[in-house]
Amino acid sequence: MTTRPPADVGMPLDAVDTPALLLDLDAFERNIARLAGAVAGIGVRLRPHAKSHKCPVIALRQMASGAVGVCCQKVSEAEAMVYGGVPDVLVSNQIVGAPKIARLVALAKQARVAVCVDDAGNVAALSEAASAFGVRLPVLIEINVGADRCGVEPGEPALALAKQIAASPGLRFGGLQAYQGAAQHIRDYTKRKEAVDAAAEKTRRTVELLGHHGLACEVVSGAGTGTYRFEAVSGIWNELQAGSYIFMDADYLQNLGPDGKPGSEFEQSLFVYATVMSRPTKDRAVLDAGLKALSVDSGMPRVAGMQDVEYIRASDEHGKLTLHDPHRALPVGSKLRLIPGHCDPTVNMYDWYVCYRNSRVEALWPISARGAIL
Amino acid sequence: MTTRPPADVGMPLDAVDTPALLLDLDAFERNIARLAGAVAGIGVRLRPHAKSHKCPVIALRQMASGAVGVCCQKVSEAEAMVYGGVPDVLVSNQIVGAPKIARLVALAKQARVAVCVDDAGNVAALSEAASAFGVRLPVLIEINVGADRCGVEPGEPALALAKQIAASPGLRFGGLQAYQGAAQHIRDYTKRKEAVDAAAEKTRRTVELLGHHGLACEVVSGAGTGTYRFEAVSGIWNELQAGSYIFMDADYLQNLGPDGKPGSEFEQSLFVYATVMSRPTKDRAVLDAGLKALSVDSGMPRVAGMQDVEYIRASDEHGKLTLHDPHRALPVGSKLRLIPGHCDPTVNMYDWYVCYRNSRVEALWPISARGAIL
Numbered sequence: 027m028t029t030r031p032p033a034d035v036g037m038p039l040d041a042v043d044t045p046a047l048l049l050d051l052d053a054f055e056r057n058i059a060r061l062a063g064a065v066a067g068i069g070v071r072l073r074p075h076a077k078s079h080k081c082p083v084i085a086l087r088q089m090a091s092g093a094v095g096v097c098c099q100k101v102s103e104a105e106a107m108v109y110g111g112v113p114d115v116l117v118s119n120q121i122v123g124a125p126k127i128a129r130l131v132a133l134a135k136q137a138r139v140a141v142c143v144d145d146a147g148n149v150a151a152l153s154e155a156a157s158a159f160g161v162r163l164p165v166l167i168e169i170n171v172g173a174d175r176c177g178v179e180p181g182e183p184a185l186a187l188a189k190q191i192a193a194s195p196g197l198r199f200g201g202l203q204a205y206q207g208a209a210q211h212i213r214d215y216t217k218r219k220e221a222v223d224a225a226a227e228k229t230r231r232t233v234e235l236l237g238h239h240g241l242a243c244e245v246v247s248g249a250g251t252g253t254y255r256f257e258a259v260s261g262i263w264n265e266l267q268a269g270s271y272i273f274m275d276a277d278y279l280q281n282l283g284p285d286g287k288p289g290s291e292f293e294q295s296l297f298v299y300a301t302v303m304s305r306p307t308k309d310r311a312v313l314d315a316g317l318k319a320l321s322v323d324s325g326m327p328r329v330a331g332m333q334d335v336e337y338i339r340a341s342d343e344h345g346k347l348t349l350h351d352p353h354r355a356l357p358v359g360s361k362l363r364l365i366p367g368h369c370d371p372t373v374n375m376y377d378w379y380v381c382y383r384n385s386r387v388e389a390l391w392p393i394s395a396r397g398a399i400l
Numbered sequence: 401m402t403t404r405p406p407a408d409v410g411m412p413l414d415a416v417d418t419p420a421l422l423l424d425l426d427a428f429e430r431n432i433a434r435l436a437g438a439v440a441g442i443g444v445r446l447r448p449h450a451k452s453h454k455c456p457v458i459a460l461r462q463m464a465s466g467a468v469g470v471c472c473q474k475v476s477e478a479e480a481m482v483y484g485g486v487p488d489v490l491v492s493n494q495i496v497g498a499p500k501i502a503r504l505v506a507l508a509k510q511a512r513v514a515v516c517v518d519d520a521g522n523v524a525a526l527s528e529a530a531s532a533f534g535v536r537l538p539v540l541i542e543i544n545v546g547a548d549r550c551g552v553e554p555g556e557p558a559l560a561l562a563k564q565i566a567a568s569p570g571l572r573f574g575g576l577q578a579y580q581g582a583a584q585h586i587r588d589y590t591k592r593k594e595a596v597d598a599a600a601e602k603t604r605r606t607v608e609l610l611g612h613h614g615l616a617c618e619v620v621s622g623a624g625t626g627t628y629r630f631e632a633v634s635g636i637w638n639e640l641q642a643g644s645y646i647f648m649d650a651d652y653l654q655n656l657g658p659d660g661k662p663g664s665e666f667e668q669s670l671f672v673y674a675t676v677m678s679r680p681t682k683d684r685a686v687l688d689a690g691l692k693a694l695s696v697d698s699g700m701p702r703v704a705g706m707q708d709v710e711y712i713r714a715s716d717e718h719g720k721l722t723l724h725d726p727h728r729a730l731p732v733g734s735k736l737r738l739i740p741g742h743c744d745p746t747v748n749m750y751d752w753y754v755c756y757r758n759s760r761v762e763a764l765w766p767i768s769a770r771g772a773i774l
Contacts, residue, residue, distance in 0.1 A: 303493075399692055
């Protein structure tokens with residue numbers, strides 16, 4: 027259930043209880059400004075993905091810096107955003123099943139809400155529910171641009187679906203969802219760019235085909251933190267969905283730049299704060315943050331600011347560290363910051379961001395859509 | 401924050417919204433009865449680990465079948481148990497830092513609460529806080545019996561700590577925590593038994609050494625679902641901490657029995673219910689349950705009852721299936737049950753157990769200690 031916050035506003039950072047999800051406000055704000063600056067004046071809109079942060083406070087910050095709205099993956103996530111004051115949400119995902127579809131179309135009476143589809147039966151169900159609620163729901167067709175996950179194939183299959191949408195009384199054809207998720211974590215810069223180039227070609231072909239049939243793609247949405255600069259200048263996409271850029275994680279930090287070096291233009295702003303709870307040997311320490319405090323699906327977390335300390339294994343409530351420097355002082359009670367391997371599923375474990383600046387807690391932001399998977 | 405339940409009591413199972421955490425009550429009840437029966441009359445107590453279920457309703461069911469109380473890993477977990485009616489909790493873990501220690505000793509005024517230690521400074525901090533609250537806290541020494549995680553080494557280091565505890569005004573020496581966590585998932589039966597035999601020898605030596613110094617080990621606690629039968633008949637351990645046996649998971653199901661075959665005496669009772677949200681090709685389907693609906697730290701989930709359908713990849717909100725049988729019908733909207741790779745961190749993502757029997761929802765149990773990591 028909703029957990030107590032691990033900190034109070036005004037508290038020094040080192041008094042924060044652990045495990046806690048820390049947000050470095052300075053780095054976070056620079057990341058928001060950096061992405062806004064990178065796309066300013068080139069004619070693409072920002073619609074950052076709220077699945078990363080699940081927090082309307084952050085969504086409104088992104089909109090204050092020029093974002094037109096946010097993306098969500100689930101209806102419950104979209105509800106949390108709308109109820110938190112976000113007026114414009116694209117559910118960049120398929121919504122299946124009568125209960126969720128009813129909530130989706132009802133939400134569209136309270137805010138600007140759009141959804142993605144890749145299935146004729148789903149289009150019919152959405153249209154029927156939208157008509158029943160008296161709304162006309164904008165619908166984007168998800169096309170498979172290389173991730174081989176959801177989405178119809180580009181070209182003719184997309185055209186068939188677009189015609190069906192255009193003929194559906196409860197729906198309005200809104201454009202394409204063309205997200206190359208598999209490209210985000212390709213380490214090599216050139217190969218990453220090639221994956222997006224291939225996706226761009228598939229998308230361009232589909233936009234043209236639909237245009238020849240009088241079906242204009244008002245929105246062509248896609249891109250992530252790993253590739254957004256390619257999509258931004260492609261002339262194909264007009265909405266960018268990057269989400270992780272506000273936080274970053276150990277996985278993204280392994281992507282290589284054009285110079286072949288790892289790193290990112292964005293700064294690490296998200297950390298899991300952890301305490302040494304056991305120090306059994308010279309070279310071993312155990313943290314109070316394990317599988318229930320961070321997600322290891324993309325690898326182990328890194329220890330911020332300590333190159334000689336390695337997080338080698340996570341069990342349910344423990345994180346095992348190897349200390350490569352025998353002189354490293356790290357007694358029981360020491361607190362340190364971990365860079366999560368993967369930010370999105372880590373955030374989903376917490377109810378609160380402990381936001382700090384100058385080593386002092388400045389805000390506790392609720393993660394309103396924590397656990398929102400329906 | 402606390403999510404809405406995905407079901408109503410009385411609903412047919414196939415009307416439950418997804419992703420949902422399902423509990424097959426018949427299998428669950430048989431698992432509880434089976435462990436109780438396996439240790440009946442052999443002079444060991446059951447103290448199942450509540451870190452697996454985080455639910456006082458389940459803890460009280462276990463106690464109704466003979467368990468003397470539960471184990472917890474965190475103070476907040478112990479609070480949830482005590483406030484849910486559980487009168488006896490062993491925190492089988494080190495509790496470090498003034499805020500948590502204050503809550504721990506205060507909780508010991510409301511219920512029988514014990515804790516584990518492996519550090520002299522921590523012993524001093526516990527004693528001081530316990531004295532301040534006017535309680536005498538039972539303390540177990542965690543010894544390292546092969547998992548190389550927390551714990552002092554067996555023998556002399558344990559003796560030194562036991563003497564310190566015995567001389568601490570706020571504490572009472574309660575015995576040993578000797579959990580061989582690394583043994584639980586050794587696949588080979590004989591090697592698994594050998595790991596426990598080695599742990600037993602280390603524990604026996606330590607119990608004897610402490611006894612020679614007048615320090616009786618009232619409690620010797622350990623064992624898990626993978627090894628409990630060895631500890632139960634060892635003559636060393638007198639409390640068993642198995643937790644996963646009520647649910648089971650894909651990881652435990654890979655352990656081999658004495659006949660060299662995989663499987664378990666316990667039944668799979670815990671499932672993640674998921675819906676096919678996209679069906680782009682003959683051999684590919686996509687589920688609405690990914691990294692935020694199940695933990696993949698111990699491998700991908702299995703699809704219950706469908707040998708020909710393989711869950712091959714989890715992303716944040718998607719699970720990709722490969723359909724090995726081209727004739728498998730699995731249209732958009734189909735619901736299926738997944739066997740999580742690892743039950744504990746999967747449970748920690750949910751607020752509700754959807755408990756069913758005869759394909760009908762019979763109860764919604766709150767996962768009161770979901771996210772309780774402080």
